[in-house]
Amino acid sequence: MSSKPDDLAGAGRRNFLKGVTATGAAALTPVLVAQAQTPQTAPAARTVALPNTAVETLPPPAEPVNQTSSGGDFMVDVLKTLDIDYLAMNCASSFRGLHEAVVNYAMNVKPEILTCPHEEIAVSMAQGYAKIEGKPMAVICHGTVGLQHASMGLYNAWCDRVPIYMMIGNIIEADKRGTAPEWAHSAIDPGGMVRDFVKWDDQPASLQHFAESAVRAYKVAMTAPMGPVLLSLDAELQENPISDRDHLRIPKYAPVVPPVGDSGAIAELAKLLVTAQNPVLICDRMARSASGMARLVELAEALQCAVVDLGGRMNFPSRHPLNQTFRRPAVVAQADVILAIEVNDLWGSINSFNDRIVRVNRPLYKPGTKIITLGSRDLYIKSNTQDFQRFNEVDLAIAGDGEGSLPALTEQVRRLLSAERKAALDARGRKLGEAHLALRESAKSDATIGWDASPISTARMCAELYAQIKDEDWSLVGTGININWPRRLWKMDQPHHWNGGSGGFGQGYNAPAAAGAALANKRHGRISVTIQSDGDLMYVPGTLWTAAHHRIPILYVMLNNRAYHQEYMYLQAMAARHGRGIANAHVGTTLTNPNIDFATVARGFGVYAEGPITDPKDLAVALKRAVAVVKRGEPALVDVVTDPR
Amino acid sequence: MNGFSRLLAVLLLTLAAGHPAWSADAANGKRVYLADGCFACHGRAGQGGAMNYPAPPLAQTKLPLAVFRIILRTGPKDMPAYAENVLPDQDVADIHAFLLSLPGRRPTQDMPLLNQ
Incomplete structure (x- = not known):
């Protein structure tokens, strides 16, 4: 830097x-x-x-x-009251004051510094960490050059509704800036570069101002809908002595109790759900704590209705009989009531859309279907970036935290259920259970096609991986291309079995977010694994060094299809539409000639690695050895050359 | 008449009219399948995949050649529609023959990794 x-x-x-x-x-x-x-x-x-x-x-x-005191020391005192465990950073002079205070005043404990070779790595680690640990990690970087590197990570976190405690260094007063770098690293409003996708930001003018804004920032970040916040820290404020420590006060943090939906609206919703013939629950970023999945199971079992888990969090057990995720179009078509809980893209969930010359869409649901939303999404929205998705009309929109509102809703549902109605719902549940079993058998049958092929099928790779971890306390902390084999084949029924995707579909998320999540899992003694796409890792390969340096136990299983494959398919679609050159879709979309040897790359960063593996028969032993390394507390990587999807 | 109904009508008319018999070359079909990027969505072993929507498995396809050709020419959902000038009928027939030559599905009950 x-x-x-x-x-x-x-x-x-x-x-x-x-x-x-x-x-x-x-x-x-x-x-x-x-x-x-x-x-x-x-x-x-x-x-x-x-x-x-x-x-x-x-x-x-x-x-x-x-000097015998510094503003940075006081900032550390404030951060300690917020119970922040880690400070991810790429070192930079504009926050050297706080950096030194963490190292020598806090003795690198609470927060402990995580050395990251890129700011995007630092932010994405914080994103993955928060989704497992349930609280933010702090991140700090330069106010201009660092924040621009970090901005993609912040955007992903914003779209994913994840709290990030972001700080930057800045030299506010022009006459305090020295030579050229300090001017290039300063801005009058650095937060403006990312304000479209952070919930709140401030640039404190005094240490007391910092204390209040620091606590406020934490509170804002952790209030639903959660999101990143930003504090710009003046270098003078960090570095210079404290004039009178006794006059500085650190406000007490009290978390905002998540709002529960209006009781009258919840009662109306319960009545609709109980009387419906085919209600469907669709959820995305619903489970924000370890309680979320259990609460949704309670509601679904009370109603014996279909559940579609869009996968933004670990919302519903993959093998629960009511899980109809991979029958979404069918169950939506049959629905007379649809309840969307913390769903950001409702329109995309209940409409079909064709990416053709004339883009055509139509509802998947039948006319008259009641559509209800429950969540905090309506409470906060911004204008510029369009991650709020297409507007979908609804019959009832209940503002409230989805997970927090479920117990009240389930209680109302149970209160309305007569014995006769319950018998009817049980019959519905049995039919759904049969459909679920058929889906599982279909998934298994699909997985057999190309079982022994090389490049290795993604189904075979996922089945082999599951065999190595299923008897451990495991956590899947990423799938670089949203590959759905784990949810189709694996038994996923613990809150930490999955933590969602990037949010903004920005490359460079998966590798560091997985490392951050694995750091959180480390405390719980879990084995963290991630299916790592090659394109994503090429953005942030330095993540591997951070994982090795901080001894983060995580297994990276490379889904190395040697391409930016989604773009390959899009380019081919364009070529077919234009009636020319359909054999040229590899130009600009593939990562070949030379092929990337990710095992060698990983070893260069100090990570145990095997591969490239092209024969599926070699997978089991390689994964077994790698899991053993992870169980010792270190990262490992297995490079698997796979078919595209 | 919506898109699906139109496609169905074309399919029925085509089937009713019959289609020429093709002398298919599975080896050339494999070459075209890989060179023209069919594998990108449907997998090298015809195991299926995904673009914006799931792309169905094609190994041991049950689709008759005539229907298969119409699907390629019209492209359901987000599948590209391949015109005759970029994918001649002979190549379509060869791809179809290649897909029929693939091993396809196996029984799952004797596969421990799929019964975990």
Whole structure:
């Protein structure tokens, strides 16, 4: 990152106000004076440089050169009250004050620094971490160059409704900036670069202001709908002495209790669900804590109705008989009531859409179907980025935290169920269970096609991986291309078995987010695995070094299809539409010639690695060895050359 | 008449009219299947895949050649529609023969990895 020119102008930019000790300067002064006054003797050897008389005859500095307190220390005190465990960063001079305070004042504990070779890695690690741990990780970077690197990660987190505690360094006062880098690294409004996709930001002007904004930022980030927040920290504020620590107060943080939907609306919804012939529950980012999945199971079992889990979180057990995720069009078509819980893309979930010359869409649901939304999405929206998706008309929109509102809804449903109605619902549930079993058998049958093929089928790879982890306490913390074999083949029934995707569909998320999630899982003794696409890892390969450096136990299983494959397919579609050159879709979309040897790349970063593996018969032993490495507490990578999807 | 109904009508008319018998070359079909990117969505082993929607498995396809050709020419959902000038009928027949030559599905009950 930045380097500070070792010149006198740069060294003298700070104004030391109060609380400094002049002893350092005083003690140094006689030495400098003495050196300046001592006659030079003959050099002891020809290699000794001649004295720089211009420097050595400078008068001693008039300003103090040491201090016994710093604003950074106070900032650490504030962060400690927020129970922040980690501070992910790529070191940079604009936050050197806080950096040094964390290292030497906090002794690198709460927060502990995570060294990241790119700011996007730092933010994405925080995103993955928060979805497992349920609280934010702090991230800090340069205010201009660093924040621009970090911006893609922030956008993903914004779309994914994940809290990130983002901080940046800045030098607010122009007369305090030194040489060229400090000007390039300063801005009058650095938060403006990312304001479209952070919930709240501030640039505190004093330490008391920092304390209040720091607590406010945490509160905003953790209030539904959650999201990233940003604090811009003036370098002077971080570095300079504290004038009077006793007058600084750290406000107490009290979390906002998630809002429960209006009781009258919940009662109306319960009545609709109980009387419906074929109600469907669709959920996306619903489960925000370990309780979420159990609450949805309770509601679904009370109603014996279909559940479609869009996969933004671990919402519903993959092998639950009511799980109809991979029958979505069919169950939506039969529905007379659809309840969408914390669903961002409702329109895309209940409409079909064709990517043709004339883009055609039609509802998957029949006319008259009641559509109800329950969630916090309607409570907060911004304008510029369009991640809020297409507007879909609904019959009832209930504002409230989805997970938090489920117990009240389930209680109302149970209250309305007569014995006769319950018997009818049980019959419905049995039919859904049969359909679910048929789906599972279909998935297994599909998986057999190309079972022994090379490149290896993604189904075979996922089946082999599951065999190695199923008896452990495992956590799948990423699938680079939203591959759905795990949800079709694996038994996923614990809250940590899945933590959702990127949110913004931005490449460079999966590798670091998986590492962040694995760091959170480490505390719980879980085996973390991720299916890692090659294109994504090429954005942020340095993640592997961070995983090795911090001994993060995670298994990266490369889905190495040697292409940006979605784009390959889109390019082919364009070529077919234009009636020319359908054999050229590989140009600009493939990662071949040379093929990337990810195992060698990983070893170069200090990560245990195997591969490239092209024969499916070699997978089991390689994965077994890699899992053993992860169980020892270290990262591992197995490079699997796969078919595209 | 919606898109699906139109497609169905064309299919029925085509089937009723019959189609020429093709002398198909599965080896050439494999070459075209890989070179023209069919594998991209449907897999090299015809196991299926996904683009915006699931792309169905094609190994041991049950589709008659005439229907298969119409699907290629019209492209259901987001599948590209391949015109005669980019994918001649002979190549279509060869691809069809290649898909029929693939092993296809296996019984799952004797596969421990699929019964975990």
